[in-house]
Amino acid sequence: MALLSKxxxxxxxxxxxxxxxxxxAYDNDPFHLVNNPNGVIQMxxxxxxxxxxxxxxxxxxxxxxxxxxxxxxxxxxxIANFQDYHGLPEFRSAIAKFMxxxxxxxxxxxxxxxxxxxxxxxxxxxxxxxxxxxGDAFLVPSPYYPGFNRDxxxxxxxxxxxxSCKSSNSFKITIEALKEAYENAQQANVKVKGLILTNPSNxxxxxxxxxxxxxxxxxxxxxxIHLVCDEIYATTVFDxxxxxxxxxxxxxxxxxxxxxxxxxVHIVYSLSKDMGFxxxxxxxxxxxxxxxxxxxxxxxxxxxxxxQTQHIIAAMLSDDEFVEEFLxxxxxxxRKRHEKFTGGLEEVGIKCLKSNAGLFCxxxxxxxxxxxxxxxxxxxxxxxxxxxxxxxxxxSSFNCPETGxxxxxxxxxDDQTVDIALVRIxxxxxxxxxxxxxxxxxxxxxxxxxxxxxxxxxxxxxxxVMSLNMMSxxxxxPHSPLVRARN
Amino acid sequence: xxxxxxKATCNSHGQDSSYFLGWEExxxxxxxxxRNPKGIIQMxxxxxxxxxxxxxxxxxQNPDAAGFxxxxxxxxxxxxxxxxxxxxxxxxxxxxxxxxxxxxxxxSFDSNKLVLxxxxxxxxxxxxxxxxxxGDAFLLPTPYYPGFDRDxxxRTGAEIVPIQCTSSNGFRITESAxxxxxxxxxxxxxxVKGVLVTNPSNxxxxxxxxxxxxLLLTFIAKKQxxxxxxxxxxxxxxxxxxxxxxxxxxxxxxxxxxxxxxxVHIVYSLSKDLGLxxxxxxxxxxxxxxxxxxxxxxxxxxxxxxQTQYLLSAMLSDKKFMKKYVSENQKRLxxxxxxxxxxxxxxGISCLDSNAGLFCxxxxxxxxxxxxxDAEMELWKKIVYExxxxxxxxxxxxxxxxxxxxxxxxxxxxxxxNIAIQRLKDFVYSSARDSDIQNHQHSNNTSPKKKxxxxxxxxxxxxxxxxxx
Numbered sequence: 012m013a014l015l016s017k018x019x020x021x022x023x024x025x026x027x028x029x030x031x032x033x034x035x036a037y038d039n040d041p042f043h044l045v046n047n048p049n050g051v052i053q054m055x056x057x058x059x060x061x062x063x064x065x066x067x068x069x070x071x072x073x074x075x076x077x078x079x080x081x082x083x084x085x086x087x088x089x090i091a092n093f094q095d096y097h098g099l100p101e102f103r104s105a106i107a108k109f110m111x112x113x114x115x116x117x118x119x120x121x122x123x124x125x126x127x128x129x130x131x132x133x134x135x136x137x138x139x140x141x142x143x144x145x146g147d148a149f150l151v152p153s154p155y156y157p158g159f160n161r162d163x164x165x166x167x168x169x170x171x172x173x174x175s176c177k178s179s180n181s182f183k184i185t186i187e188a189l190k191e192a193y194e195n196a197q198q199a200n201v202k203v204k205g206l207i208l209t210n211p212s213n214x215x216x217x218x219x220x221x222x223x224x225x226x227x228x229x230x231x232x233x234x235x236i237h238l239v240c241d242e243i244y245a246t247t248v249f250d251x252x253x254x255x256x257x258x259x260x261x262x263x264x265x266x267x268x269x270x271x272x273x274x275x276v277h278i279v280y281s282l283s284k285d286m287g288f289x290x291x292x293x294x295x296x297x298x299x300x301x302x303x304x305x306x307x308x309x310x311x312x313x314x315x316x317x318x319q320t321q322h323i324i325a326a327m328l329s330d331d332e333f334v335e336e337f338l339x340x341x342x343x344x345x346r347k348r349h350e351k352f353t354g355g356l357e358e359v360g361i362k363c364l365k366s367n368a369g370l371f372c373x374x375x376x377x378x379x380x381x382x383x384x385x386x387x388x389x390x391x392x393x394x395x396x397x398x399x400x401x402x403x404x405x406x407s408s409f410n411c412p413e414t415g416x417x418x419x420x421x422x423x424x425d426d427q428t429v430d431i432a433l434v435r436i437x438x439x440x441x442x443x444x445x446x447x448x449x450x451x452x453x454x455x456x457x458x459x460x461x462x463x464x465x466x467x468x469x470x471x472x473x474x475x476v477m478s479l480n481m482m483s484x485x486x487x488x489p490h491s492p493l494v495r496a497r498n
Numbered sequence: 499x500x501x502x503x504x505k506a507t508c509n510s511h512g513q514d515s516s517y518f519l520g521w522e523e524x525x526x527x528x529x530x531x532x533r534n535p536k537g538i539i540q541m542x543x544x545x546x547x548x549x550x551x552x553x554x555x556x557x558x559q560n561p562d563a564a565g566f567x568x569x570x571x572x573x574x575x576x577x578x579x580x581x582x583x584x585x586x587x588x589x590x591x592x593x594x595x596x597x598x599x600x601x602x603x604x605x606s607f608d609s610n611k612l613v614l615x616x617x618x619x620x621x622x623x624x625x626x627x628x629x630x631x632x633g634d635a636f637l638l639p640t641p642y643y644p645g646f647d648r649d650x651x652x653r654t655g656a657e658i659v660p661i662q663c664t665s666s667n668g669f670r671i672t673e674s675a676x677x678x679x680x681x682x683x684x685x686x687x688x689x690v691k692g693v694l695v696t697n698p699s700n701x702x703x704x705x706x707x708x709x710x711x712x713l714l715l716t717f718i719a720k721k722q723x724x725x726x727x728x729x730x731x732x733x734x735x736x737x738x739x740x741x742x743x744x745x746x747x748x749x750x751x752x753x754x755x756x757x758x759x760x761x762v763h764i765v766y767s768l769s770k771d772l773g774l775x776x777x778x779x780x781x782x783x784x785x786x787x788x789x790x791x792x793x794x795x796x797x798x799x800x801x802x803x804x805q806t807q808y809l810l811s812a813m814l815s816d817k818k819f820m821k822k823y824v825s826e827n828q829k830r831l832x833x834x835x836x837x838x839x840x841x842x843x844x845x846g847i848s849c850l851d852s853n854a855g856l857f858c859x860x861x862x863x864x865x866x867x868x869x870x871x872d873a874e875m876e877l878w879k880k881i882v883y884e885x886x887x888x889x890x891x892x893x894x895x896x897x898x899x900x901x902x903x904x905x906x907x908x909x910x911x912x913x914x915x916n917i918a919i920q921r922l923k924d925f926v927y928s929s930a931r932d933s934d935i936q937n938h939q940h941s942n943n944t945s946p947k948k949k950x951x952x953x954x955x956x957x958x959x960x961x962x963x964x965x966x967x
Contacts, residue, residue, distance in 0.1 A: 014691075014724070014761065019628040019792035026795060063575045070566065070574060079557045079809060080565055087557065088550040094617075094775035129616055129800040130581075136799050140653055141506045145632075166627055166653070166796070237501070274501065283581075290580040290804030292616075306506040310653070313620045314800035318776030319809065 018166055025160040033392070033402040042400070044427060052432050055402040057213065057370045058423040059247065059287040061344040062337065066286070069333050076326035078319055090318045096311050098127050102321040105328035106295060110280060112334055113246045118258045120297065126307045127321075128294035129314025131243045131281035132162050135207075137296055137314075138277055139167040141306045142237050143204040148172050149239075150192050150206045152184045154409035154416070156213045163207070172196055172203070175412040178375070181364060182215055184208075186226055193234065205237030205275075206230075211244040211254065214409050214418035215373050216366030218248060221255045228260055228271065237275045246285035246338060249346035250367035261299065273299040282324065284370060285341075291320045345370070345422060348429070352421045355433035359440045370422040374403070377415030379443060388414040399439040401432055505653055518644075520878075520888040529886070531914065539918045542888040544700065544856045545909040546734065546773035548830040552823050553772070556813060563812030566805065573808075580804040583797050585614040589811035593781060596814045597766060600733045600824065605745040613782040613793040614807070616800030618730045618767035619649050621780040622694075624796045625763055626654040628789050629724050635659045635688035636726075637679045639671050641859075641895035641902070643700045650694070659683040659690070662898050665861075668850065669702055671695070671710050676717050692724030692761070693717065698731040698741065701895050701904035702859045703852030705735060711747040715758060724761045733771030733824055736832035737853035760786040768810065770856060771827070777806045831856070831908060834915065838907045841919035845926045856908040860889070863901030865929070874900040885925045887918055 033055055042050035074082040078090045093099065103122040110120045128134035143149065145168025151159060153173035163169055174192040176182040189206070196203045206227065211218045219227075231238040240257040248254040261273055278297040283289035293316050296307045316324075328334060353363050353372055364373040380387040385407055392405040395417075406416035421429060520542050529537035557563070566574040580586065587609070594607035615621040630636065632655025638646065639661040650656055661679040663669040676693070683690045693714060697706045706714075718725045727744040735741040744762055753759050764783040769775035779802055782793050814820060838858050839849050850859040866873040871893050878891040881903075892902035907915055 016631050024795045067574050087554055091774045091776050133799045144503050288578045290578050292801050292803050314616045315778050317778050317803035317806040319806050320803040
């Protein structure tokens with residue numbers, strides 16, 4: 012008998028996709044500089060671990076910010092007791108101010124519009140609940156963050172319609188592609204409620220330029236559909252061009268001159284990437300639509316930010332001097348790391364998409380594919396995991412319309428580990444080149460040598476297959492990336 | 499054009515109910531001992547503010563937990579990065595042990611069957627997402643917590659069908675009421691997926707008897723449906739009978755190796771027992787692996803902040819402290835409860851006999867101008883605006899009988915509680931006087947309802963005269 016709901020028993024959460032096998036490999040054999048130098052290096056996790064020292068320093072200097080220290084104790088009971096879904100006023104102000112600073116103070120944010128959510132994961136789902144009914148669709152440029160399949164669709168019943176972006180123009184979103192996707196939906200009788208963008212992009216690491224943003228907004232405005240901008244990586248911009256938030260595009264002038272309906276524009280934000288605080292679950296819905304603010308706020312009851320966290324974040328982000336210092340230093344370190352990594356890759360002939368933001372690179376491994384097919388990509392990926400011992404993320408898991416692209420994260424490991432990763436990549440590429448020269452099919456050789464314990468049925472990628480052999484009886488429970496709310 | 503979803507534009511969040519309107523009035527004119535002594539006293543908020551001092555003193559003695567440290571070493575980075583939806587193992591272990599402790603260690607819990615959520619609000623909604631498809635129904639005994647209308651129905655599309663409980667038997671759940679509710683759902687073409695009870699009950703403050711629990715298990719076994727036991731108030735039991743968890747009854751009645759075992763799920767939270775609603779600590783406990791698995795994935799939408807998990811894992815693992823805390827907390831709740839019950843009794847108002855919770859279920863039926871919900875609203879408005887007390891009318895809890903109100907006693911100082919009781923006393927006496935005068939003036943025109951009212955009033959005046967003597 013159907014005792015559980017369809018939601019509980021379908022695979023729409025997407026966690027049984029082969030994508031997560033890389034994680035299993037990592038979990039079975041995690042790299043450690045001293046204890047396991049030959050283990051798998053985790054490069055599939057988009058975390059920002061570069062600037063914790065700055066934050067730890069701040070915490071040491073500001074014991075009052077924690078409600079549990081001697082200095083901060085007097086606030087304990089008020090904070091512990093506070094469950095108002097509006098959130099602590101000082102928290103909302105601090106977030107609004109921080110959002111302004113990270114956008115170069117070019118635009119103002121209203122604390123009254125700051126609504127909490129359980130991480131950006133919760134924020135995205137909440138917006139879908141507010142803007143779309145089951146069966147409605149949202150357009151999303153691909154490649155896109157795999158978590159969207161769960162966050163935007165699973166419990167909401169909303170469909171995702173990808174807009175294909177091509178490497179021929181650096182994966183930029185074109186109005187033509189957008190129009191096409193929209194029209195296809197119309198023909199299939201699917202109601203499109205909006206467009207969701209991640210800007211800066213995951214997995215591309217690029218930012219949208221002002222003109223593109225304007226054009227996208229013109230399109231959504233004309234068609235009376237929503238525009239959701241997930242700006243979770245806003246502060247990870249380390250290079251020109253400067254980040255342009257959608258908030259800058261809908262200034263008063265713009266709105267009047269171009270008849271923009273602000274009620275259709277919404278921003279998702281979070282401290283998980285900018286500050287490196289995914290554990291604290293600070294997600295924000297910022298909407299220019301009063302009704303959405305009200306609705307999202309009521310829904311925030313299902314994922315409020317712990318007041319203990321609100322309190323410390325409020326104190327930290329209100330410290331103007333600290334914030335300014337942090338933003339500059341963090342960007343510096345990201346840039347340095349990005350340069351080091353992409354530089355190292357270039358030396359061995361691997362190109363990355365030119366990017367100016369994010370915690371990852373979008374690597375072009377098409378030259379290494381045996382065949383420019385999905386199978387070819389999966390084969391290469393398994394090699395990288397098992398032979399090169401790097402957990403990277405294949406483009407197919409991001410719904411990339413082209414094969415051969417891989418996302419590799421660089422901000423969650425230290426410098427030494429980056430060096431080791433680069434050495435391994437060099438060895439792999441050199442090895443490949445040797446093999447090529449000897450005219451032997453490289454994949455077959457590697458395949459035989461490798462200790463494959465992956466469980467693909469016919470090596471075919473089927474997102475909806477509930478394959479119970481994903482977890483072999485001897486393997487420990489994997490740290491699926493969706494175990495981490497967002498990666 | 500319809501821009502927003504149906505969910506955004508409908509009323510299923512239930513926030514236009516009177517329960518929340520009282521809050522709004524309070525927000526406009528909140529009582530403060532010094533700054534606003536005439537303001538509205540908040541008695542609609544089931545918070546436990548009685549034992550913060552105990553927690554604060556623990557914190558003072560345990561600086562490591564407080565300062566992101568473990569053995570003096572900073573673990574800030576580790577915590578900041580920890581977003582594993584399976585939760586901090588140390589925290590889950592400590593939490594299940596604490597839950598067992600509250601149940602007199604008559605049951606033990608396996609931390610692998612525990613799912614952490616952002617508050618019981620999220621736990622309840624998540625369970626609905628796991629157990630019901632849109633349009634399915636859950637049966638709930640009335641009166642029930644007003645928030646359920648939002649938590650269980652709003653985004654899930656589930657329905658609630660009430661199990662009518664009445665004062666005739668102390669609002670206990672009966673077999674016939676269960677069956678009636680089930681049939682009612684059938685009539686409305688709703689597929690019943692389970693029963694949800696709050697034990698101890700909000701708003702009644704009573705614990706379910708063993709008989710009621712056995713009845714529920716028999717019922718769900720027969721109908722092959724689920725039982726959710728929201729035990730959020732389990733640590734607030736201050737009087738006998740002792741708290742009996744549904745887990746205990748499951749084991750005692752040999753349900754362990756039946757399919758019923760997999761269909762009983764518990765919801766818990768630290769918002770009431772420990773008075774920490776701001777920290778958003780909730781949990782689902784289930785013997786069904788699929789429910790645990792699905793709920794764990796869904797918890798991504800509302801995880802508990804890692805710094806909070808860490809702090810509480812340290813606190814809850816201090817078993818000696820927690821034992822002391824629970825017993826002292828219960829003592830204080832008992833005292834407060836007595837204060838309110840006695841104070842109300844003196845002015846002729848009785849409460850349902852209760853042994854748990856942070857509130858009393860107050861019987862004000864005799865103060866109604868008529869036995870209707872309109873009269874209840876009328877009385878409620880008077881109490882909010884004239885008496886300046888925000889209490890919750892029974893209708894907001896879906897009570898079938900007008901005249902019952904929930905009044906909270908653990909979210910204010912003793913002083914404030916006394917003032918609240920005094921205000922109510924003044925109101926009751928002045929109403930009696932007014933009614934006396936009215937009756938005298940209209941002595942030829944006594945409708946039966948007014949008659950019963952004046953009879954009561956006469957009794958009160960008589961008592962008062964006695965006391966003066």
